[in-house]
Amino acid sequence: MLVFEIVMVAMGAVRANLLRSVLTTLGIVIGIAAVITMVALGEGAQQQIQAEINRMGTSVLTISPGQQRSFGVSRGDTELSIDDALALRVETGGLLTVSPEQQTYMQISYLRWNSRSRVVGVWPEYFNIYDHELLHGRFFTQSEVQGRRRVAVLGYSASEDLGETPPEILLGETIQIRGIGFEVVGILAEKGGSGFLRPDENIFIPQSTAQYRVMGSRDRLNTIYAATETPEELDLAYAEIDRIMRREHRLRAGEDADFNIRNNADMLETFNETRQTFTMLLAGIAGISLLVGGIGIMNIMLVSVTERTREIGVRKALGATKRAIMTQFLVEALFLCVLGGLLGVAAGYAAAEAMSRFAEWETAVSPQAVAAAIGFSAAVGLFFGMWPARRAAALDPIDALRYE
């Protein structure tokens, strides 16, 4: 029997009971859709974090405040101060490029435009650490930091929020940050890569200005960034930072650190570990839903074989071999499952799209995930279709023809 005929017969059988077939495949549809969506989310997060890390480079160490514990009891959040940043800059002797970061969301206005943007107080080194390039104007300088000058460098898309395109029109203009006038001295080139930080939407001002004029004299940094020339120097840098920070914070030897030093590469590793757990979980969900879906398929195939006993009898009477009958029912089960798989991929893709559109989560449906999903549903079809198909093939022609 020719393959084409077998497929046509199987499709005809599915079409003849379309509603039942679709309902039967629902288990597989839902399972596959869930997996595709979750994989898309995981993949999206992966790409986002990868992009973030690529953007920042792997030779950047991020120092953030941690919790100080003594004898297991938290003494509350500690803080990073500007002295910490200064000490790191001065004492590492050119090993590190250092910049503090102090940031908050603020009301920005220019003429009649208003926006709420992230204002980031940094040193000029920051632009170096993050490889920012200028589109127009200049970065602010070290002396402007010392002088607490009211100058601002705008991220690429920050100007759009202030109603001005092209952005260079803002150059030399005065914008209001929390009612205080700042001169726009530079506009950064587009950085791309969405990410959590969205660097293109930021407004950068000198850290000192941020501390004393905008954020109310609080000497409290969010982060200190420290970059080395090459990734090979990271270990040394790590040790140096740890030593200096411990001294600055007056920690005794053996006492837990009240700060965290993280390497972007470490972050990637942590993320990958999480992701692996996530993947195992997914595999579990997929396995269970495919098992349930497969049992549904087996059930409906058994019903189908019983319902079509006479048809099987007729086919056998006319010369169908066991193999031909078996193939027919196996292809039918396969067809149902692959149909379910395809519907599931479509539904999962739609869900992922909806998530990235409405919840603004990054998602990416990878071709491998789609191929695996369809491959797995086909395997389920073969596995759970085998028994009903064998039953059909084993029917005695006379008994089958007599079946009422």
Next chain:
Amino acid sequence: MLARIQVGRSTTLSDEIIRTEGLTKHYVLGAETVRAVRGVDLLIRRGEFVAVMGPSGSGKSTLMNMIGCLDTPTDGKYWLNNQLVSELTDDDLARVRNRQIGFVFQTFNLLPRATAAHNVELPLIYAGVSSKERRRRAEEKLALVGLEDRMEHKPPELSGGQRQRVAVARALVNEPALLLADEPTGNLDSVTSADIMRQLNDLNKQGQTIVLVTHEHDIAEHAKRQIHLKDGFVERDFMNEMVGSAV
């Protein structure tokens, strides 16, 4: 023995199409054994038109199913076209049914969702004939039974007589050596029955070997030879030209 009847002409090897020796079929139902067919010896030659008759339950269908290779005998031997088919495997029997036998059933046994043309094509699908050739042959046989204008109709859209003609076309499509019909007119009115019988007669005149089961004497009159079964034995076996002359 009543069952042993020598028919006039001498037979050559290539001349005989059905030969059975002690063909037997028992059904075991719990403690009871039903002896549906008990030791039938038959010889049917190419070109014959045989009517198998007998009371209900006498084993006609059981015998026909064994002759048609749909059922396997409990005991005895059966040669079809000089091939010992009583020893074949299921799949070999399927191939024999496919290539050498055309079967017409009382209940038509058409696939209800397939068109007349597709129903007729079925045996050719299992014979591995290309779709174009299948279509051509199906059309030819449907035209032969006078259904050239009903090719795309499905069985529920056809009358009983038309359905049976589709079944006849299907039985003929693989050019079988042997055409078997188990009460083909059992579900048809007398006019339609006569129509089907005329068709079988024509086929036989063109050389088609036919074995037919029937209850009705006027149907059996169409055949050249009658075999009467009773309780699983051949009771009488005679040529229609000499009606009434048993043994």
